[in-house]
Amino acid sequence: MPEDIVVxxxxxxxxxxxxxxxxxxxxxxxxxxxNKSSAVVHAAKIExxxxxxxxxxGEDWVNEIGYALRTIHPGIxxxxxxxxxxxxxxxxxxRPWI
Numbered sequence: 431m432p433e434d435i436v437v438x439x440x441x442x443x444x445x446x447x448x449x450x451x452x453x454x455x456x457x458x459x460x461x462x463x464x465n466k467s468s469a470v471v472h473a474a475k476i477e478x479x480x481x482x483x484x485x486x487x488g489e490d491w492v493n494e495i496g497y498a499l500r501t502i503h504p505g506i507x508x509x510x511x512x513x514x515x516x517x518x519x520x521x522x523x524x525r526p527w528i
Contacts, residue, residue, distance in 0.1 A: 432453075432456065432457055432458050432459040433457065433458055433459070433479055433480065434458075434459050434460075434461060434476045434477075434478040434479065434480070435452065435458050435459070435460050435461070435478060435480040435481065435482060436461045436463065436469055436472050436473045436476075436478045436480070436481045436482070436499075437449070437460055437461065437462045437463070437481075437482045437484075438463055438464065438465070438466075438468075438469045438481065438482065438483050438484060438487065438495055439462065439464060439482075439484035439486065439487070439511070440464055440484065440486055440487055441484065441486065442462075442464075444484065444511075445460075445462035445464075446462070448460060448462070448482065449462055461476065461478070466491065466494060466495045466498055469481070469495050469498070469499060470495075470498050470499065470502060473499050473502060473503060473506065474502045474503070477503065478503070478506065479503075479505070479506060479507060480506065480507045480508075480509065481495075481496075481499050481506055481507070481508050481509070482508075482509045482510075482511055483495055483496060483508060483509070483510050483511065484511045485510055485511060485512045485513070486511075486513065492510060496508050
C-alpha cells in the first residue's frame with residue numbers, strides 16, 4: 431500500500447511535479463495543499479507519516495505548519511524543500527527529518 435505524504439507548497443506547479451513523480455513509483459500517495467489548515471486537516475484525516483514543507487512559504491509558516499503537524503501526529507517525518515539558490519535557514523528546533 432502506498433505511503434501518504436502531505437506536500438505543503440504555494441506553487442501548484444511544484445506540487446503537481448512532486449505528485450506525478452512520486453506517485454509514478456507506486457510507493458507514495460501525494461496530497462498537495464497550500465496552507466496550514468489544509469495541511470493539518472489532511473494529515474489528521476489520513477494519518478500521514480510524512481510531510482514536505484516548501485520553504486517558499488517562509489520560515490515562520492514552515493515552523494508553524496511543522497509544529498501544528500507534530501501536535502496532531504508527533505511521529506510525522508518532516509522534509510523541508512529549499513530552492514537550490516536559497517540558503518537554508520537554521521530550523522533545527524523543528525527537527526526536520528530531511
